[in-house]
Amino acid sequence: RKEVEQDPGPFNVPEGATVAFNCTYSNSASQSFFWYRQDCRKEPKLLMSVYSSGNEDGRFTAQLNRASQYISLLIRDSKLSDSATYLCVVLRDFGNEKLTFGTGTRLTIIP
């Protein structure tokens, strides 16, 4: 079983719609969680951290469910510029800051 699993997609969503991705992780001792965004042929960039109580940043909402070991990302009122691959990332080694990356979910927003 992979440490971090995501639905690879692709998700093709009309502009303005709401879209949600889930991600599951296998190590119950994981402490920190993130969503990164990667545009085509570009480097990954941090989108947002995921906090236990859930957190929001504009149109983006992240949720963590420790009991079920999954993380979600919700994008409301999607824009064309949201088209990218979204990577679920888990901090697996607190001392050395080693991250485990999911393979990513590809999102395309359709005009």
Added chain:
Amino acid sequence: DVKVTQSSRYLVKRTGEKVFLECVQDMDHENMFWYRQDPGLGLRLIYFSYDVKMKEKGDIPEGYSVSREKKERFSLILESASTNQTSMYLCASRKAGGGSNQPQHFGDGTRLSIL
């Protein structure tokens, strides 16, 4: 703004060559990382370093070595390149401490082809 610079965007080498990939960061970050990214496999950690002259193996260190002689520079070395090392290589840096939510900052990547 954090800047992580990788020496080459595209590189083509031959089987058996010794290949050097260079990475420099300008934010005095303690932690530096080398990943490779392949379709369907995501980013996989090759090596990382948390201080000058310190290095730790990641998940797939075989066929690679690293060097961290200066804090700002972290080099990845392919001792004898093979075709299965054709990949996108990404360098990242991160400030140590400051809480676990400090992000890793990535360079633009080097697309390496081994012929």
